[in-house]
Amino acid sequence: MKKLLFLAVLLISVAAYAQHEHHMPARGDSVKMTTTNDTTPPHRHHNMQGHDMSNMSHAFSLHLPMSRNGSGTGWLPDAAPMYGVMYHSKKWMYMLHGNIFLRYNNQDFTGKGSRGDSKFDAPNWLMFMGQRKTGDKGLFRFSAMLSLDELIAGGSGYPLLFQSGESYKGKPLVDRQHPHDLFSELSVGYTYAFSKHTEVFAYLGYPGEPALGPVAFMHRPSALYNPDAPLSHHWTDATHITFGVATAGIRLGKVKIEGSSFTGREPDEYRYDFDQPRFDSWSGRLSYNPANRWALQVSHAFIKEPEPLHANKDVNRTTASVIYSLPLAGNRRINATAVWGMNKSKDHDGENAFLLEGSWRNDRLALYGRYEYVQKSVEELVLDEAIYGHDAIFPVHAFTAGINYDLLHINKIKLAGGTQFTLYRTDEKLYGLYGKYPMAFEIYLRLYPFLMTM
Numbered sequence: 001m002k003k004l005l006f007l008a009v010l011l012i013s014v015a016a017y018a019q020h021e022h023h024m025p026a027r028g029d030s031v032k033m034t035t036t037n038d039t040t041p042p043h044r045h046h047n048m049q050g051h052d053m054s055n056m057s058h059a060f061s062l063h064l065p066m067s068r069n070g071s072g073t074g075w076l077p078d079a080a081p082m083y084g085v086m087y088h089s090k091k092w093m094y095m096l097h098g099n100i101f102l103r104y105n106n107q108d109f110t111g112k113g114s115r116g117d118s119k120f121d122a123p124n125w126l127m128f129m130g131q132r133k134t135g136d137k138g139l140f141r142f143s144a145m146l147s148l149d150e151l152i153a154g155g156s157g158y159p160l161l162f163q164s165g166e167s168y169k170g171k172p173l174v175d176r177q178h179p180h181d182l183f184s185e186l187s188v189g190y191t192y193a194f195s196k197h198t199e200v201f202a203y204l205g206y207p208g209e210p211a212l213g214p215v216a217f218m219h220r221p222s223a224l225y226n227p228d229a230p231l232s233h234h235w236t237d238a239t240h241i242t243f244g245v246a247t248a249g250i251r252l253g254k255v256k257i258e259g260s261s262f263t264g265r266e267p268d269e270y271r272y273d274f275d276q277p278r279f280d281s282w283s284g285r286l287s288y289n290p291a292n293r294w295a296l297q298v299s300h301a302f303i304k305e306p307e308p309l310h311a312n313k314d315v316n317r318t319t320a321s322v323i324y325s326l327p328l329a330g331n332r333r334i335n336a337t338a339v340w341g342m343n344k345s346k347d348h349d350g351e352n353a354f355l356l357e358g359s360w361r362n363d364r365l366a367l368y369g370r371y372e373y374v375q376k377s378v379e380e381l382v383l384d385e386a387i388y389g390h391d392a393i394f395p396v397h398a399f400t401a402g403i404n405y406d407l408l409h410i411n412k413i414k415l416a417g418g419t420q421f422t423l424y425r426t427d428e429k430l431y432g433l434y435g436k437y438p439m440a441f442e443i444y445l446r447l448y449p450f451l452m453t454m
Helices: 002-021 042-047 149-153 428-434
Strands: 030-036 050-054 085-088 093-107 118-121 124-134 138-146 158-168 171-177 183-193 198-205 245-252 255-262 281-288 294-303 315-328 332-344 351-362 365-377 393-410 413-426 439-449 451-453
Touching: 093 158, 118 149, 118 158, 124 183, 158 365, 158 393, 158 413, 413 428
Parallel strands: none
Antiparallel strands: 030 050, 030 451, 085 093, 093 118, 093 124, 093 439, 124 138, 138 183, 158 171, 183 198, 198 245, 245 255, 255 281, 281 294, 294 315, 315 332, 332 351, 351 365, 365 393, 393 413, 413 439
16 A cells, blocks of 8 residues: 555656646747646636647647647547646646556456456556757657556556466466556657658657557547556557667658557566567558547557567557547547457467447546457467367457546646446356456546646
8 A cells, every 4th residue: 555655646746846847938939738627617718827838739740739649659639638737948848647546456356257356556657758849840759658567566467357468477467467667668759840741750769669559548538547458458559568669650641651660579577677679570550630539540560479478479460440539518528449459370360359448528527438359369368278279269348337536636636536347258168267247346546637728
């Protein structure tokens, strides 16, 4: 519990410092940005204390709104909400944001199977980024993302039925979500604008995120209220922490084309070090934002030996996604995401995953849900091949529904309470391990920054 309190105090302290710093004067062209507590009607925003910012553009564009920022070089809809604390110096604009859940998590609280577990933990991440113009047509940015997952939850992570991916103490993690590395992103980027509609950019990360998949789950507005990583994490967005990535791309109006060279090996179990960069894998992604409410992408990658316990197994990953954001009157908003991903290895059939998640926000109250369908192999679930077969694939369905309610705010940090239930369904051959319909229950306190409006 002391670790959880330390994490909460850390976020509040950093936000307090940021609140002090953002009153420093800025020079150059400016855009008015306001932080709001989600309960003030939109027509009153102009009466609140605003932040007169310079260079408030997208992290990789001088001509796109900041709200399109996702994870890595990925795009969100322009209408997506942004939560964070901003401040600036004479030449720089900075942003701090994050999400911390102080939680009790019980997977299989009805005791139907033998693979469930329960735990007090705190899924968390903190991000700090800055950007500045370089000349009339250049833009430089940096980003640092930290997670104290292992400090709070330990090396084996937190319980999550049917989850798989990565390892601990030389054994694959199954029915648990692995902790993220302390340094989840340390990256820099540069953009050059030829015109309002044509820009080229480069991105380097160690670690960082290649051009593959949708915006990572912790940065999607539709997933902000859910403490859990998707079961399809390693089918779609697990490459958001890659130790060695170089990306180059071009934006042509509403379209972005980019490619990456990166390290295929997933992070090892030592969460405080820096893994060896290999640059042995590649990816390509096409992104298209047809209107301010939509963000679409398709991507493909060759990933060299992602799992250290399966050194000779390469993966071809293909993804497609649609993200939608709809602001409504009265500080209400709807966010939704649909994602498909497929992993294909040599001499094996492709394993598919589909995710549909959404949230509805009305002032202090938010309702959210997620449905997932994932095909998990005997290898992924660490099953006995002699009993279940070498090439068996098991369908997993997971239905999650939750509620989040803002309780109070401290400086620029909000405290919310929430709970969620998950119902799982899988093949009857796995009933002996998981039960027929295992259910999970979670209750949490959540710390997160205010909503910002432009």
